[in-house]
Amino acid sequence: MRFRHADAIRSDHPELTAGALWATAVDAADDVGPRVAAYTARATARLAAATEGEFPEVLAWRRAFSRMGLKPTQYRCASESLLRRLRKTGELPRIHPVVDLCNAVSVAYAVPVAVLDVDRITWPLLEVRHARGDERYTTFGGDTEHPQPGEVTFADSGGRAHARRWTNRQSGHSAVGAHTRRVLVVTEAMHDGGADVVPELLKTLAGELSAHWPTSPTAAVLTAADPEFAFDA
Numbered sequence: 001m002r003f004r005h006a007d008a009i010r011s012d013h014p015e016l017t018a019g020a021l022w023a024t025a026v027d028a029a030d031d032v033g034p035r036v037a038a039y040t041a042r043a044t045a046r047l048a049a050a051t052e053g054e055f056p057e058v059l060a061w062r063r064a065f066s067r068m069g070l071k072p073t074q075y076r077c078a079s080e081s082l083l084r085r086l087r088k089t090g091e092l093p094r095i096h097p098v099v100d101l102c103n104a105v106s107v108a109y110a111v112p113v114a115v116l117d118v119d120r121i122t123w124p125l126l127e128v129r130h131a132r133g134d135e136r137y138t139t140f141g142g143d144t145e146h147p148q149p150g151e152v153t154f155a156d157s158g159g160r161a162h163a164r165r166w167t168n169r170q171s172g173h174s175a176v177g178a179h180t181r182r183v184l185v186v187t188e189a190m191h192d193g194g195a196d197v198v199p200e201l202l203k204t205l206a207g208e209l210s211a212h213w214p215t216s217p218t219a220a221v222l223t224a225a226d227p228e229f230a231f232d233a
Helices: 007-012 033-047 056-067 078-089 097-109 194-212
Strands: 002-005 017-023 113-117 125-130 136-138 152-156 183-189 218-222 228-230
Touching: 002 007, 007 125, 017 194, 033 078, 033 097, 056 078, 056 194, 078 097, 078 113, 097 113, 097 183, 097 194, 183 194, 194 218, 218 228
Parallel strands: 002 125
Antiparallel strands: 002 228, 017 183, 017 218, 113 183, 125 152
16 A cells, blocks of 8 residues: 655645654544643644744645645635634544544644545555546535546545545545544645654654554655655555
């Protein structure tokens, strides 16, 4: 099984720093509440000094969305949406322990973190690429959509799209749920400090996952010179 960013994506966004992590033996039984609280507290403290729209991590994604022809205040990257919700409500939604941890780490570092159910993806390849327009995307409500041609999506070998507008919205098809046992986590940064943040975030998340479940995650930072993350079932 392989995950990568297409060459065209890296050419269009040379500032991209990405990381991927693979973990097994997760479930919905563990209590991650104290750790979620610790990471959201970090984000809340930062939000007390500035809104998320002033964070360099968020501004970099806004610039990337603008280059893709998207209005950045209409379509927000996932970390900005979570930070905005945290600022307005004081908490993040509780969905699943793995998702809750990833969301909390995402707001702590202010960069998008996607977590996908590996067994809901058609392998051998999941690629961040420009859509052809015929890919099938399933909303969380169960409806089917098709990304616009040229839109950046996570596309698998079966022609299914697992994201809309790159880091804006994940798919309900590969969402982590009670059935999930194996996950692929992807984090992507666009700001100047991304090369330092992404490895730290991966290390943090690997430590949290192994502390809560009997798993030994494998992770890698992906670069233009080494763009592919390969892992075994």
